[in-house]
Amino acid sequence: MATRLVTCYVAVCDLCGGTGDIDGVIPHFDTPEEVVDCLTADDYAGWTLTPDGVLVCDGRTDAAHEDAHAAAGKRMGPDAMTITFTHA
Template sequence: MAIGQEVCFVAVCDLCGTSETSAGYTPHGSTEQAVIDIVTEKWGDPSCGWTHTPDGRLVCDTEDDEAHRTVHEEAGKTISSCAMTVTFT
């Protein structure tokens, strides 16, 4: 029986320490950037998903925390559990 070890990266929120598991699995990739690319777009939409801040923090899409909402709003994202979101200006 052959056994090999694989090394991969998973995203971990810099605010709460959680990892993405909403689709029933944890997104992973062979590089840090690959995982950042996966979690910062939800359903292929860069206005949804996690936020990668200019200072390098990675923040999950938790909806019920002010610190998370603030980071996302500063990045121009609206985090919502609803598939349709309306933003009034």
């Protein structure tokens, strides 16, 4: 049986330790920079990299997470845009 050790990077929230679970799959990347770039690609991406370098997930709605997103300029909460994905 052939095997190979593969080293990869996954996002881990600096506040809660959560990982970047997307539809039950944790995205893996070749570099830490690719992780951050992918998960914080635009204002609508769920993850936030704060100005002081804290990586924050979108999996929690507690005050610490909401404050971190707000500090980075993202609106979270009931008045924020909600995107729902459906499977065809």
